[in-house]
Amino acid sequence: MADFRLVNPEGWEYDLQSVYSAYIGYFQLHNVPWYDRTWGQFFETFEQFLGFSWPVITVTDSWTGRAHIVTRLTTVGAFIKMIKTRFGETLPTPDNMLKVTHFETSQRHLRNVADWATYKKLYTTLPAVALAAFKTRIRAGEPKAIRELWAKHDKTFLAIDFEWSERNPATFLEWGYAAVRCGHLEAVGAWPPMPESNYRKGHYIIGDYVDKIVNKHCPTYPWQYAWGDSQVIPKSKLPQIVQSVISSLVSPDAETTANSLVLVGHGVTSDIQRLEETKIKIPNNVLIIDTASFERALFNAGERGTMHDPKTGKLRAQGSTLSLGGLLHSLGIEPPCALHNAGNDAFMCLLALQKMMEPGTTTPDPDARRKSKLAGLAMGAPIPVAFMGHLTVVDGGQPMSGYFKSPGGLGSPRVRERGVVDGEMDVVHRISKYGSASPPGMGGSWKDDKERDREEREGWIRSAKGLRSVTK
Numbered sequence: 001m002a003d004f005r006l007v008n009p010e011g012w013e014y015d016l017q018s019v020y021s022a023y024i025g026y027f028q029l030h031n032v033p034w035y036d037r038t039w040g041q042f043f044e045t046f047e048q049f050l051g052f053s054w055p056v057i058t059v060t061d062s063w064t065g066r067a068h069i070v071t072r073l074t075t076v077g078a079f080i081k082m083i084k085t086r087f088g089e090t091l092p093t094p095d096n097m098l099k100v101t102h103f104e105t106s107q108r109h110l111r112n113v114a115d116w117a118t119y120k121k122l123y124t125t126l127p128a129v130a131l132a133a134f135k136t137r138i139r140a141g142e143p144k145a146i147r148e149l150w151a152k153h154d155k156t157f158l159a160i161d162f163e164w165s166e167r168n169p170a171t172f173l174e175w176g177y178a179a180v181r182c183g184h185l186e187a188v189g190a191w192p193p194m195p196e197s198n199y200r201k202g203h204y205i206i207g208d209y210v211d212k213i214v215n216k217h218c219p220t221y222p223w224q225y226a227w228g229d230s231q232v233i234p235k236s237k238l239p240q241i242v243q244s245v246i247s248s249l250v251s252p253d254a255e256t257t258a259n260s261l262v263l264v265g266h267g268v269t270s271d272i273q274r275l276e277e278t279k280i281k282i283p284n285n286v287l288i289i290d291t292a293s294f295e296r297a298l299f300n301a302g303e304r305g306t307m308h309d310p311k312t313g314k315l316r317a318q319g320s321t322l323s324l325g326g327l328l329h330s331l332g333i334e335p336p337c338a339l340h341n342a343g344n345d346a347f348m349c350l351l352a353l354q355k356m357m358e359p360g361t362t363t364p365d366p367d368a369r370r371k372s373k374l375a376g377l378a379m380g381a382p383i384p385v386a387f388m389g390h391l392t393v394v395d396g397g398q399p400m401s402g403y404f405k406s407p408g409g410l411g412s413p414r415v416r417e418r419g420v421v422d423g424e425m426d427v428v429h430r431i432s433k434y435g436s437a438s439p440p441g442m443g444g445s446w447k448d449d450k451e452r453d454r455e456e457r458e459g460w461i462r463s464a465k466g467l468r469s470v471t472k
Contacts, residue, residue, distance in 0.1 A: 006107040012057050015068045016113070018098035019076060020049045026094045039087040046116075052079050053114040058126065059102035060133035065145065067126035067133070068100045069119070103133050127256035131285065134258065141293030143301060149262065149287065150357045153186040156249045157289075159264040159350035161342045162274045163222070166215045169270075170277060172238060173213060174222050176203040176343030177245055178350040183260070195351050196227070196364035203343025204241060207232040218340060226337035226366035227347050239278040246282065253283035262287045266324045266349045291353050292321050295330075298356070304330070324349060331355045333363050 023043060027034045034040045042049055055075055060067045073093075080091050113119045137145040149155060158179040165171035178201040180193045190198065203225040210222055210232065223230070233241065251260040263282070265271045268290040275282060298304050300318055307316040310329060328335050328348060333355065337344040355361050 005110050007057060007110045009057060009059055009102045009104050009106075009108050011072050011074075012059065012070045012108070013100050013102065014071055014073060014076065015098040015100055016054055016056055016071050016119075017046060017069070019071065019094070020046050022094035022097045023091070025096060026092070037087070037089065039083050039089060039091075042083075050113055050115055050119055052082065053112050055110060055112050056122070057108040057110055058122065058129045059100060059104050059108065060130055062101045062103040063144075065103075065130060065134055065137070065148075067130040068098075069113070069122055069126070070100050070102075103137070131256060131258060135285075135287055138262075138287045138289055139293070141290060141295075141297040143294070143298055143303065146289060146294055147357065150182075152182075153191060154183045154260070155262045155287075156181045156183070156260055157262045157264050157350060157353065158246070158249055159346045159353070160271055160275075161265065161345040161349065162271050163220045163340065163342045163345075164274065165209070165213050166217055169274070171209060171213065172206055172235065172274070172278075173209050173215075173220055174203070174205055174342035175238060175242060176225070176341070176346040177201065178227075178343075178347040179245075179249060180350060180354070181249070192358045192361060193354065194364075195347075195354065195361065196366075199227075199347065199350060201227050201343065201347055202245070203228065203230045203341070204238065205230050205232045206235045206238065208235045221338040221341045221344075224338040224341050225343040226341075227343060230343065239280060242275070242278065243280055246280065250283060250286065254285050257285065259283050259286045262289060264289045264291065264350055264353055266291045266327070266345070266352075268292075289353065291324075291327065291349055291356075294353070294356065295327055296321050324352070327352050336363065336366055 020043070026032070027043070034043050042051065054071050056069050056071050058067060058069055076093060076097075080093065084090050111118070111122060113122065134145060138149065156179060158177060160177045161175070162172055163174040165173060178199045180195075180199050182191075182193070185191055185193055185198060193199070205222045214220075246261070249261050253259070261283075263272075263286055265288075268288060272288065295304070296319065299307065299316070299320075307330060308314065309316060310326075322330060324345060325335065325339055331352060333348075333351070335344075335348060337348070339345055339348065351361070351363070
């Protein structure tokens with residue numbers, strides 16, 4: 001098997017063992033006593049049949065996905081010619097040989113099989129051949145392959161999304177993910193998945209660049225993650241976090257079986273490049289679904305019907321690709337969150353995939369989650385406290401001292417400018433009418449404010465020259 005050359009797969013379409021099987025069936029059907037013929041030695045066993053030395057290649061069937069060892073019809077003709085030349089009898093070409101429509105289009109390795117040991121060794125490579133073809137079919141968005149994959153209910157689908165600087169793709173601004181562990185849900189009878197409760201999700205903002213690097217052509221919205229709390233991290237920690245998420249869901253690498261993890265993305269090629277740039281380790285047997293390619297394949301096959309561009313009203317052209325927002329719109333999903341936020345994009349990408357697989361999937365409402373959270377706080381749930389700096393807030397023209405509770409909103413808690421607070425979490429902020437910028441317990445704290453109030457009531461004020469009386 002070490003000596004081989006490359007050949008195009010066209011014309012290589014008959015399963016080798018099926019050729020032998022077809023002859024045995026022909027002899028049985030037509031009562032041919034092959035065992036009494038001089039050429040009968042070639043049909044005693046399949047191993048004897050291989051003695052002719054058959055040129056073969058390995059391919060996968062484009063419909064079934066199964067791998068086969070195939071030969072050409074011309075080689076069958078050469079076998080028939082050999083029988084006639086050596087033994088003087090003419091064998092027919094059997095009409096029930098298994099014909100394989102090959103999936104592969106690239107050149108294949110040509111081998112000559114003349115004995116059972118060689119055939120057996122080649123046969124052991126078929127699972128790897130089938131896996132390689134299946135990976136290609138999934139990556140190309142083939143509807144049949146992806147539907148079969150989803151229907152097994154045994155994979156973990158992990159949607160990922162990076163947001164990066166327009167000027168330097170190596171500068172990451174955000175990373176988000178959403179995952180659904182179908183095997184676990186199937187085991188407990190929770191099928192189909194409920195996106196908001198069954199998706200494991202997360203969103204990470206690179207603190208080194210947030211609000212410092214702003215994309216002009218395609219702005220991002222790092223503070224508007226709608227499905228949980230964003231985490232602000234240093235850029236050096238991102239590879240470690242991404243690797244830990246993937247490692248928690250992936251199974252070991254194998255040459256013959258697909259991984260339990262399936263990566264999902266919309267225009268996923270760029271995200272895969274980002275993973276490679278950050279040295280993230282992904283097993284070779286991980287399958288990758290591009291929802292853009294999948295939807296395009298469905299449209300090209302006529303499964304999505306006639307579609308019009310919502311902006312221009314023109315008919316959609318064959319081979320065109322929808323953006324994530326366009327895909328969601330075509331599925332009847334009005335995004336309940338801001339797109340171009342890495343966490344939101346990953347969540348909505350996974351939701352779009354599930355919607356194409358399970359049309360009855362409902363779109364979750366992030367506002368309902370926030371309302372539920374606020375209701376819990378109203379019933380006495382503890383309020384998380386985070387120091388965000390001291391602010392001066394004016395109420396009716398009068399400065400207020402004390403603490404201010406942020407009402408919450410989209411995005412992670414932060415302070416954009418003096419006196420302006422927005423955040424999804426309910427955060428308690430320090431307010432000082434003196435404009436103090438120190439946390440409680442340090443200079444400028446509420447204790448200092450109280451002391452100043454007492455001194456003013458007693459007729460004393462502080463100045464650069466010390467404490468002096470203002471009592472007349």
